[in-house]
Amino acid sequence: MDIKVIHAPPERRKAKPTDEAKLGFGRIFTDHFFTMSYHAGRGWHDPLIEPCRPLDLHPTAMCLHYAQEIFEGMKAYRGKGGIFLFRPLENIRRMNVSAERLCMPQIDEDLFLEALRKLILLEKDWIPHGSGTSLYIRPTMIATEPALGVHPASEYLFFIITGPVGAYYPEGFSPTKIFVTEEYSRAAPGGTGNCKAGGNYAASLYASEIAKKMGYTQVLWLDAVERKYVEEVGTSNMFFVIGEELITAPLTGTILPGVTRDSVIRLAKSWGVKVAERRLSMDEVMEAIAGGALREAFASGTAAIVSPVGLIYFRGKEHPINEGKTGSLTERLYNEILKIQYGQKDDPFGWRIKID
Numbered sequence: 001m002d003i004k005v006i007h008a009p010p011e012r013r014k015a016k017p018t019d020e021a022k023l024g025f026g027r028i029f030t031d032h033f034f035t036m037s038y039h040a041g042r043g044w045h046d047p048l049i050e051p052c053r054p055l056d057l058h059p060t061a062m063c064l065h066y067a068q069e070i071f072e073g074m075k076a077y078r079g080k081g082g083i084f085l086f087r088p089l090e091n092i093r094r095m096n097v098s099a100e101r102l103c104m105p106q107i108d109e110d111l112f113l114e115a116l117r118k119l120i121l122l123e124k125d126w127i128p129h130g131s132g133t134s135l136y137i138r139p140t141m142i143a144t145e146p147a148l149g150v151h152p153a154s155e156y157l158f159f160i161i162t163g164p165v166g167a168y169y170p171e172g173f174s175p176t177k178i179f180v181t182e183e184y185s186r187a188a189p190g191g192t193g194n195c196k197a198g199g200n201y202a203a204s205l206y207a208s209e210i211a212k213k214m215g216y217t218q219v220l221w222l223d224a225v226e227r228k229y230v231e232e233v234g235t236s237n238m239f240f241v242i243g244e245e246l247i248t249a250p251l252t253g254t255i256l257p258g259v260t261r262d263s264v265i266r267l268a269k270s271w272g273v274k275v276a277e278r279r280l281s282m283d284e285v286m287e288a289i290a291g292g293a294l295r296e297a298f299a300s301g302t303a304a305i306v307s308p309v310g311l312i313y314f315r316g317k318e319h320p321i322n323e324g325k326t327g328s329l330t331e332r333l334y335n336e337i338l339k340i341q342y343g344q345k346d347d348p349f350g351w352r353i354k355i356d
């Protein structure tokens with residue numbers, strides 16, 4: 001299938017932001033987006049890059065009622081010698097895993113990658129230049145069939161929007177304070193915790209708001225069955241350094257398999273760090289804090305790469321980690337991944353794809 005392009009006329013193009021320090025996240029979008037429609041019996045059709053516009057949806061479009069909606073989050077980087085993507089096939093495959101779980105149609109990997117490449121190159125001038133800035137990319141699929149009654153929809157829209165985003169740490173690392181909830185859970189075994197499905201995030205808001213009101217950055221989720229084992233933090237994967245071991249939750253279906261999580265694990269292993277993907281209870285975390293064995297904690301995700309955790313709130317008490325400072329392994333992982341993403345370093349794992 002050929003991707004057609006309809007260029008936005010000059011008068012419909014927005015002025016590009018001039019102050020890259022004020023980009024922030026998720027507020028500014030580029031002039032064009034990619035769209036493609038699906039109808040049962042016909043499959044995907046009419047892949048198109050067109051001027052970005054509001055969608056035309058019937059009020060019964062099924063995504064609005066039954067949350068058949070999935071998405072991805074990735075970035076394009078303006079680096080040394082070109083424009084780069086970081087492990088895009090991982091995002092493409094993960095989106096197809098989410099699609100299967102939500103009874104939505106699969107997208108051809110090559111077409112998906114071509115759509116990304118074509119859209120990003122068309123919007124190339126929107127990719128900011130500053131260190132740590134990037135073009136955020138949000139592929140999304142929604143059920144558009146106009147019908148009520150719970151069933152898998154027969155019509156879908158796939159679209160990709162992009163927008164420039166600022167550096168996550170313009171003034172250096174700022175360790176976060178996280179709130180452990182034993183009352184609420186994010187994803188139960190057999191549920192959709194391993195999918196980037198909109199419904200997961202709607203269900204997480206309530207606990208996040210409680211945490212924010214109390215002055216904490218994000219929620220640390222425990223397993224939904226025993227409320228005992230560490231799972232994820234906010235929309236990132238969670239890591240602890242206890243003694244000489246780097247520990248993160250195993251992929252048992254209730255956590256999102258982060259691309260950054262996998263990159264952290266592979267890099268750390270390549271440096272000779274002992275990495276364990278295993279269940280880690282809050283009891284063990286508390287013991288390690290009390291005994292001085294807990295050296296670092298951080299979250300991993302595309303937005304920040306790694307985000308150091310400086311304090312944990314658990315059962316009414318605050319527990320500082322590493323005196324509230326960023327740990328050395330956390331910092332090393334951040335610098336290494338950043339340099340690979342921006343083409344400032346060798347890429348021994350073949351993670352970087354140059355698209356221009």
Ligand SMILES: *Cc1c(COP(=O)(O)O)cnc(C)c1O
Nearest residue numbers: 235236237256258259260301302
């Ligand atoms: C997106 C996301 C992550 C991080 O995934 P990356 O591929 O590293 O960006 C982790 N947990 C949740 C719940 C997420 O939505």
